Amino acid sequence: MLTYLVRRVLVAIPTVFGVATVVFFLRTLLPGDPAIIIAGPQATPEAIANIRRQLGLDQPLWQQYLSFLGGLVHGDLGISTRTGQPVIQEIATRAPYTAQLAVASLVLAVLVGVTLGVLAATRRSTVGDLGISSGAVFGVSMPVYWLGLMLIVVFAVRFRVLPAAGTDQGLASLVLPTVTLALFSMGLVTRQTRSAMLEVLGQDFVRTARAKGAGRRAVLIRHALRNALLPIVTTIGLQFGILLGGAVLTESIFAWPGVGRLLVDSIGSRDYPVVQGVVLLLSVAFITINIVTDLIYAYVDPRIRYS
Amino acid sequence: MRLRRRVVTLLMLAGLALAACGTGGGQQQTSSSGPKHGDTLRVAIGIDPDTLDPAAQTTTTAGQIVDMMAETLVTLDTKGALKPLLATSWTTGSDGLSWTFTLRQGVKFTDGTPMNAQAVKFSIDRLLDPNTFKAVPGVLGGKTGIDHVVAVDDTHVQFFLHTKFAPFAAAMTQTNAAIISPASVNAAPNTPAKIVQPVGTGPYKFQDRVAGDHITMAANKDYWGTKANYDTQTYKIVPEAASREALVKSGGADVIALPPANDIPSMQADSSLKVILGPSDRTIQIVINTQDATQPLLQKPEVRQALNYAIDKNAIIKNVMFGTAVPLSGPMSTSLFGYCPTGSYGYDPAKAKQMLQSAGAAGMSVKLAAPTGRYTQDIQVANAVAGYLRDAGLKVDGPATADWPTYLSTYANVPLAQSKIDLHLLGWAPAYLDAQQQFLQWYSTQMPPAGLETSYYKNPQLDSMIEQASSSTDPAQRSQIYCSAAKIVWNDAPWIFLYNQKYPYVTTSKVTNVPGLPNEKFVTTWASPA
Numbered sequence: 001m002l003t004y005l006v007r008r009v010l011v012a013i014p015t016v017f018g019v020a021t022v023v024f025f026l027r028t029l030l031p032g033d034p035a036i037i038i039a040g041p042q043a044t045p046e047a048i049a050n051i052r053r054q055l056g057l058d059q060p061l062w063q064q065y066l067s068f069l070g071g072l073v074h075g076d077l078g079i080s081t082r083t084g085q086p087v088i089q090e091i092a093t094r095a096p097y098t099a100q101l102a103v104a105s106l107v108l109a110v111l112v113g114v115t116l117g118v119l120a121a122t123r124r125s126t127v128g129d130l131g132i133s134s135g136a137v138f139g140v141s142m143p144v145y146w147l148g149l150m151l152i153v154v155f156a157v158r159f160r161v162l163p164a165a166g167t168d169q170g171l172a173s174l175v176l177p178t179v180t181l182a183l184f185s186m187g188l189v190t191r192q193t194r195s196a197m198l199e200v201l202g203q204d205f206v207r208t209a210r211a212k213g214a215g216r217r218a219v220l221i222r223h224a225l226r227n228a229l230l231p232i233v234t235t236i237g238l239q240f241g242i243l244l245g246g247a248v249l250t251e252s253i254f255a256w257p258g259v260g261r262l263l264v265d266s267i268g269s270r271d272y273p274v275v276q277g278v279v280l281l282l283s284v285a286f287i288t289i290n291i292v293t294d295l296i297y298a299y300v301d302p303r304i305r306y307s
Numbered sequence: 308m309r310l311r312r313r314v315v316t317l318l319m320l321a322g323l324a325l326a327a328c329g330t331g332g333g334q335q336q337t338s339s340s341g342p343k344h345g346d347t348l349r350v351a352i353g354i355d356p357d358t359l360d361p362a363a364q365t366t367t368t369a370g371q372i373v374d375m376m377a378e379t380l381v382t383l384d385t386k387g388a389l390k391p392l393l394a395t396s397w398t399t400g401s402d403g404l405s406w407t408f409t410l411r412q413g414v415k416f417t418d419g420t421p422m423n424a425q426a427v428k429f430s431i432d433r434l435l436d437p438n439t440f441k442a443v444p445g446v447l448g449g450k451t452g453i454d455h456v457v458a459v460d461d462t463h464v465q466f467f468l469h470t471k472f473a474p475f476a477a478a479m480t481q482t483n484a485a486i487i488s489p490a491s492v493n494a495a496p497n498t499p500a501k502i503v504q505p506v507g508t509g510p511y512k513f514q515d516r517v518a519g520d521h522i523t524m525a526a527n528k529d530y531w532g533t534k535a536n537y538d539t540q541t542y543k544i545v546p547e548a549a550s551r552e553a554l555v556k557s558g559g560a561d562v563i564a565l566p567p568a569n570d571i572p573s574m575q576a577d578s579s580l581k582v583i584l585g586p587s588d589r590t591i592q593i594v595i596n597t598q599d600a601t602q603p604l605l606q607k608p609e610v611r612q613a614l615n616y617a618i619d620k621n622a623i624i625k626n627v628m629f630g631t632a633v634p635l636s637g638p639m640s641t642s643l644f645g646y647c648p649t650g651s652y653g654y655d656p657a658k659a660k661q662m663l664q665s666a667g668a669a670g671m672s673v674k675l676a677a678p679t680g681r682y683t684q685d686i687q688v689a690n691a692v693a694g695y696l697r698d699a700g701l702k703v704d705g706p707a708t709a710d711w712p713t714y715l716s717t718y719a720n721v722p723l724a725q726s727k728i729d730l731h732l733l734g735w736a737p738a739y740l741d742a743q744q745q746f747l748q749w750y751s752t753q754m755p756p757a758g759l760e761t762s763y764y765k766n767p768q769l770d771s772m773i774e775q776a777s778s779s780t781d782p783a784q785r786s787q788i789y790c791s792a793a794k795i796v797w798n799d800a801p802w803i804f805l806y807n808q809k810y811p812y813v814t815t816s817k818v819t820n821v822p823g824l825p826n827e828k829f830v831t832t833w834a835s836p837a
Contacts, residue, residue: 032712038357038441040365040739041759042747044449050437082357084440084501093518118469149549156557164553165351165545167520219525253350255545257519264546265355265519269714 001298004119005291012287019283020072023276024065034081034270055081068276077280078273082266091259095281097167098258099246101250102243104178109185109243110236116186117193117232118225121201132190139187144246148253149202165255177254181246185239196228203227229300237293243288271277347523348537348818348834351545351560355519360502361485362434363441367736368564370482371828372542375524376417377485377507380408380427381476387588387642387740388827389476393422393486393508402469403780410462414531416488417512424458429489430458431466433499440501445738446478471778473785474741477644510535510832519544536835555580555813558727562814562821562831568684571629571811578816584631585810585823588640589736590745591632591682593618593675593692593803594719594728598763602729604668611800613662614730615652617699623691624655624806627684632806638745638796640807642825645742645776645789649797650805659699675705677732678714683808689732692803706732721756723763733761734808740825742789746773749796762801769795 035052036043052058056067071078077087120132155176156164162176163169200206201224209223248260259278264284266274351432356369356467364370380394394408414422433439435448449452450469457465468475469642478484491506495500504513508531511524522542526535543560545551548567552574554560566582575582595614599605620634637649663669673696677689689706696703707728709717718728737744747753753760769792776788797804810827819837823829 030713031709031716033716034712035836036715037712038365039443041735042445042744043443044445045757046449047443047445051441054440084358085518090518111484149553152550152553156559157553160557164557165547165550166543166554166559168518168541183580252546253550254546255520255543255550257544261519261546268710268712269357291495 005295008291008294012284012291015287016280016284018274020069020280021065023207023279024068025271027270027272027275028061030267030270032270033285034272037269038081055079064258068273069107072280075170077277080266080271080274082271082274087273090262091277091281094257094259094262097256098169098244098247098251098260100174101177101181101247101256102240104174105182105185105243106236106240108178108182109189109239112182113186113189114193114225114232117190118197118220120190120194121197124198129194133194136187136190136194139183140191142183144180144184144249145253147183148176148250151176151180152253165253167256173254177250177256178254181243182248184246185236185243188239189232189235193228193232196231200224200228226300228284230297233293233296233300237289237296240289244282244285308665338377338533346537346836347539347541348562348831349541349543349565350831351543351551351554353544353546353551354567355544355546355549356522358441358501358503359504359505359513359516359522360440360442360726361430361438361507362483362502363443364482365443367827371830372522372524373482373485373505374509374828374830375511375540375832376509376513377487377505378509378627379480379482379485381479383480383740383824383826384823385824387586389480392411393427397476399475399780402779403473404468406463406466406468406475407459408466410464411531412462414508415529416491416506416508417527417529418488418491418494418506420488420490422486422488423461425461425463426454426489427486427696428456428458430486431484433487435484438500438795442481445481445483446472446483447481447484449607473777473779473782474644474743477739477741480740488549488715509590514539533833535832540831540834547752552813555815558815561818562812562829562834564812564829565683566811566813568629568631571631574813581814581816583812583813583814583821583823583829585827585829586642586825587736587810587827588642588740588825589682589734589808589810589827590635590638590640591685591688591732591734591805591808593689593730593805594733595801595803596723596726596763597799597801598723598765599726599729601727602671602673604666604671605664605673605683605729607668608799609662610666610668610671611803612652613619613659613666613668613699614696614771614803615800616655616662616807617659618652618692618695618803619654620652620805623688627687627691628806628808629684631683632808633660633813634806635804638749638802638804639742639793640737640745643737643742643745644782645745645786647790647793649787649790649794652800656695663699663701670700670702672702672704673701673729674707674727675717675730675732676707676709676714676728677705678711679708681711681714682732682734683811685732685734688805692732694807719761720759722755726763730803731761733759735759736827742793743773743777746766746776746789746792746796749773749801762802764796764799766795766799 035048038051039048080090120129123129132279152164155162163173167173209219251258251260263278352368354368361373378392382390382392384390393411393457395411397408399406434444452467454467489505496503510527510530511522512527514523514525516522525539551563552566555563574580595611604610624632677686679686686708693703719732749764751765751770754763772788772792776785779785812829817837820835821831
C-alpha cells in the first residue's frame with residue numbers, strides 16, 4: 001500500500017511539472033500586455049516601460065521561465081503583477097473559501113444524491129422514482145449561472161431569508177452558493193446511485209439476504225449499497241474536480257472570494273504569476289483527489305489490493 | 308406500513324431542505340429599519356481594487372475608495388469645478404513653470420503626524436520615483452510634467468514643471484497626487500515601494516481588507532472638515548451586476564455601483580430605491596481609421612460625416628442604453644473645461660446615403676470591432692451601429708469582439724501599419740476635467756504605441772492649437788482655442804460621435820447625500836441616513 005502511494009506521488013511530480021510548463025507557455029498565446037493593462041489608458045510609454053521592468057516582463061521569455069521554475073522548486077510562485085503581493089499569499093487567503101464551498105457542496109451532493117438514488121432504486125417505476133429521476137436530470141442540466149440568480153431572486157430578494165451575495169452572514173452566506181454548486185453533482189450522484197443500486201438489487205446475494213430474513217434496511221445498506229459503492233465513489237471523486245471548476249462561476253455570482261474568482265480576475269488583468277499559481281494549485285488538488293479516490297476503492301472493496 | 312414509509316421519506320426530504328436553508332435564521336440583516344447614524348454603510352462595487360496605493364491608481368472606483376482616506380491638494384465639486392482641499396489657494400508664476408500651493412494649517416494625518424509641505428513633497432516625489440511599485444504619474448511625470456518640488460516652509464510648497472502646463476491644478480485633483488503620511492510608508496505592511504494601507508488626512512481611515520471580499524474604513528473622529536455620518540463604511544466586492552442589484556433590493560447593501568442596464572427602468576419604478584444617473588466625462592465613439600489603407604474611402608472627411616448621419620444615436624440611447632447616456636453636442640463631455648457646443652449630426656439616413664453616393668462610397672465594406680464587458684452595453688451598441696451602417700448600404704464585417712486586454716492589443720492599441728480594423732468602439736474618460744485630456748485623442752504625437760490616439764488622425768493645424776492651449780496661462784484664451792479646435796474635429800469627424808455615457812448607481816431610499824462627480828466617482832463619504 002505504502003509503496004503504491006509513494007509511486008503515485010512520484011508519478012505526480014512530473015505531471016505537475018508538465019502542467020506548470022504548459023501553463024507558463026500558454027501565456028504566449030494569450031493576447032494582451034499586462035503592463036499596458038496595469039498602466040491604464042492614459043499612460044505614457046515611459047510609465048509602461050517602467051512597470052514592465054518592475055514586473056520582470058522585460059526579460060526574455062526563457063529567462064522568465066527559468067526563474068519561474070527556480071522559484072517553483074523553492075515553493076516561491078512569484079509576485080502578483082496586479083497587486084504586488086506574493087502569489088502564495090494571494091492564494092492562501094482565497095483557497096480556504098473555495099475549499100469551504102467545494103467541501104460543503106460535495107457533502108450536500110453526496111448525502112442528498114445517495115439518499116435520493118437509493119430511494120429511487122427501491123421505488124423503481126413509481127411516481128417517486130419518476131420525480132427523483134426528473135429532479136436529477138433538472139440538476140444536471142440547469143446552467144449554474146441561471147440557477148444561482150434564480151435562487152437569489154427567490155430566497156434573497158423575494159423572501160429575504162438568505163443573503164444575496166457576500167460572506168458577511170456566516171453560515172447563511174454559504175447556503176445559496178453551496179446549493180447552486182452542488183445541484184449538478186447531486187443530480188449525477190443520484191443517477192449513478194440509482195443505476196448502481198438497481199444492478200445490485202437484482203443480484204442473487206440480495207435475494208439470498210432477503211430470503212434469510214434480513215431486515216429491509218440491512219439488505220439495502222449492508223448488502224446492496226456497499227456493493228454498489230464502487231461506481232458511486234468514482235463519480236464522487238470526479239465530481240470534486242467539477243466542483244472546483246464550477247466554483248469559478250458560482251464564486252462570481254455570489255461574490256465569494258475564492259480561487260475561482262481570483263483566477264478570473266487574474267486572467268482579466270493578465271496577471272500571469274497568479275494564473276500559473278492557481279492552475280498549479282487546482283491540478284495538485286485534482287491529482288491528490290484521484291489518489292485518494294483510488295485508496296478509497298481499496299477500503300470499499302476488500303478485493304482490491306494495491307502493491 | 309406503506310404510509311409510514313412515505314411519511315419517513317417526506318420527513319427526510321423536508322430535513323434536507325431545512326439543512327440547506329435553516330442556518331440563516333439568527334444572523335439575517337434587518338433590512339426594514341435601514342441604516343442609522345453611527346452604523347455601517349454597505350456599498351457594493353464590481354471591481355476588486357488592485358491596490359490602495361494612491362500613487363498607483365488608474366481606476367475611478369478604486370480611486371474613490373482611496374479618496375476617502377487620502378486627500379489631494381485640490382478637488383472637484385459636483386459640477387466639476389476646482390475646489391480647495393488640502394491647499395487653500397494656489398498661484399502660478401509669471402513664467403508659467405512654477406506653481407505655489409498654500410496648505411491648510413493644523414491638519415493631521417490619521418497616524419497623528421502633521422500634514423505639511425514636507426509631506427506634500429514626499430508624496431509627489433514618491434509618485435515620480437520609478438521604484439514606487441506600479442506608480443502612474445501620467446501628465447504629472449515624464450518629460451513634460453513636474454521637474455522638482457520644493458517645500459518652501461511648513462505651509463507653502465512649490466512645483467517646478469519642465470514645460471508650461473495650464474491645467475496643472477486640475478491634474479492635481481487626480482487620486483495619484485494624494486498626500487500621504489511620510490511615516491506610514493515604513494509602518495508594516497506598507498513599504499516605501501508599496502502601500503497596502505494608505506494613511507492620509509481623509510474623513511475615513513483604513514480598517515481592514517479581505518482581498519476579493521471587502522474593504523472597511525472607520526470614520527476619522529479628528530477629521531479637519533465636515534465629519535462623516537457613518538462610523539464605518541464597507542465596500543463589498545460583487546463582480547456580477549445582477550448580484551449587486553439583488554443585494555440592494557434585499558437589504559444586503561445600501562448603495563451599489565452599476566446595476567444591470569436593462570433593469571434600470573424597473574428599478575426606477577421601485578419606490579424603495581433611488582436610481583441616480585451620475586454624470587460622467589466618458590464619451591463613447593466609433594473610432595474611424597482616418598489613414599485607412601484597406602478602406603481608403605474612410606480617409607475622406609465627407610464619408611466619415613456621412614457615417615455620423617447614418618446612426619440614430621437617440622434610438623440607441625433609448626433602446627440599447629436604457630436612457631443612461633446623452634448624445635454628444637461636441638467632441639467631448641460638457642463637464643470639461645474648454646467645452647463648447649459644436650453642433651449635432653442628427654439622424655438623416657437619406658442624407659447619409661446621398662453623401663456616400665457622391666463620395667463614391669456607396670456600398671463600401673468596413674470591418675467593425677467592439678470590446679465585450681468594458682463599457683455599458685458595449686457590444687450591444689456596436690451591433691446596433693452595424694445595423695444602421697448596413698441600412699445605409701454599407702457591407703459591415705463584424706462587430707468582432709474580445710475581452711478588454713485582448714481587444715486593446717488586437718484592435719485598438721496597435722501602430723497604424725498593423726491596424727486591421729476600419730472602425731472600432733472605444734470610450735475615453737479624461738483623467739481630469741480639462742479639454743487638454745480629451746484632445747489627446749486627436750493629438751498626432753499620441754498615436755499608438757505612444758498613446759491611444761487610435762483614429763490616427765493627423766492635422767498639423769490642430770496639433771499646434773493643442774500645444775498652444777496647453778501652455779497658455781490665460782483661461783479665456785485657452786477656452787477659445789479649444790472651442791475652435793473642437794469645431795475642426797467635429798467637422799473632420801475622425802469618430803462617429805455617439806454619446807456621453809452616464810454612470811448609474813443605486814441607493815436605497817433610506818440613504819441620502821451620495822452625489823456623483825463628473826469623473827464617474829460617486830461620493831459615499833458624507834452619505835447620511837434619510
